[in-house]
Amino acid sequence: MSGSTWGVKIVRVALLMALVLVAASCGVGQQPSQGGGGGGGPKKICMMPKLVGIPYFNASEKGAEEAAKDLDVELVYDGPTEAKAALQSQMIEQWIQQQCGAISVAANDPDALAPAMKKAEDAGIKTSSWDADVAKDAREVFVNQATFEAIGYELVDVMAEQTDGKGKFLVVTGSLTAPNQVAWLKEMRERMKEKYPEMSIASVEPGEEDLQLGIDITKNYLRANPDTAGVFGITSVALPGAAEAVEQEGLEGEVAVTGLSTPNDMKPYLESGAVEKFVLWNPVDLGYLAVHVANAQIEGNMPKSGTFEAGRLGKVEMIAEDEVLLGPPLVFSQDNIDEYDF
């Protein structure tokens, strides 16, 4: 009896040892530069997206790596596999132990990350946010991709081009309470009032970031309101949904569609003609800029006003003493969409 017990013990220990070796080789194989030495390079920038493994944030990583190479700094680009603030806050705390020179985060919740970010600052780490801000007192700089005003205005301008500056419009949002979407809507209404008095938003429908729901809502609305001149889809799920609905109803060219989304999602609709142009910022450049900002923070030469010199992006604007602006939004069309892959 005891003989077989020992056999069991030996097998278990052997298997678990093997497992630990798997874990170890994983660690060494993945990032050899961090396996041994002390702190690696003198400058280490730790950058966190809202989550890893989606095309948008992979695009930012590309830009971040490019900047890290240009500036010769060490970059750690990692985040949770799900868009959850608590997982982010945990990773920030672990990064504090990892001796990052700067931590830059795209926050899933402005307040939930604040305690960890403040702790990082107390530990002498430079802090910043990019893509989505944390509470103002929990970071030194925010790298803003595009102002609400610029996005709202651009969306309306693109739509006006296609409908001669008039008509009634449907807006499909993610949720009625999402702060960025509420802010974009306000700016869109503002732009219409000031520049295109014959344009008006007839209805705002929440698509709940559900593609099928977005398609159904748009279809039903267009059937009930045949005088609709165009549809804005203002999330990366709402826009393809709206375009798909217009396509399924055979209304390409009659009902204009534009909004915010990513190029890979929209390519088929540009090709089919359901969408002519749509708007977003360039996430590659956003990642690139965020690393330049973090580096400037570490070097202690981050400006408080005027412009900030960011490598190949040239001079970008400081729109507040603690806020850098990437620039005007990017308009995608048949002409430039093949240059982007995210």
Place this chain on the structure above:
Amino acid sequence: MSAATAVLRRLKFSREVVLLGVLIVLLVVMSLLSPLFLTVGNLLNTSRFFVEVGLMALGMTLIIITGGIDLSVGSNLALVSVAVGFSYAADLPLPLAIVFGLVVGLAAGLFNGLFITFLDLHPLVVTLGTFALFQGLAYGLSRAEAVSDFPAWFAYFGQAYFLNVVPGQLFIFILAVVVVWLILSRTRFGRYVYAIGNNEEAAHFSGVPVRRVKLALYSGIGLLVGMAAVIYTSRVYTARGDSGLGLELDVISAVVLGGASIYGGSGTIGGTVLGVLIIATLRNGLVLAGVPSTWQVFVLGVLLLVAVFLNEFFRRREE
């Protein structure tokens, strides 16, 4: 019979020794991978992240020993977090809001227990239902908004350090470990728990109040979830409807890794605590070693599969 139980005891003991060995090997490997790992500051700080999962895992151990399961703990955590945050935002004094949250957690657990015992439904099905139910309630009540303007003292539960190094919540966890361990290994109630897991019907006919024991267990885990929720909410200083989402998997993973059999009848608090520590060590060490999150998930998956395989291997040997 007594010889068999003696062997069983020895096997359980050796299982914990093996887990301890794994933990030590992990500590050595991780410290080789990253010079930052084996520092008092890092090890103590890591404990801030496993207390919430650990508290729930204590309750889950007892439930799994009875052959049951509770999939709703993550959703229940969200519900309690929202209950604390929004009752406070609605002007309930914070101490009362915390007590209210604990009551909500307990009530949610009791709700599970009532369905499971009185309607004689399978815990998997019931808690799968309440997993969605509690989550829906948490989202509905918070309307996807967050509360975060808590007074400074609230940080005590999740952010404070005793003597500047020991995270405050570690004390709560140690106390809970001792209490649950005493209940499971030193009381008649604990023997009932094992008896139900070994053979529920036999336990019933030999006078074990099966329903009452199960009700107490599901309510008890609800209370532990409540405590975890208060710590969690304090740690991120924000009450949100998506708090704790997915934590049920971490909790069940830790318990299974700790050697509790999903078929019921076996499991120990010591094993679970080691399971919690191993997962926490692995997570922390991999982050410090710069292993990307996606690969961390992979490594954890391998670890769990091996653990389940070994448990099954072990169980068949016992029979």
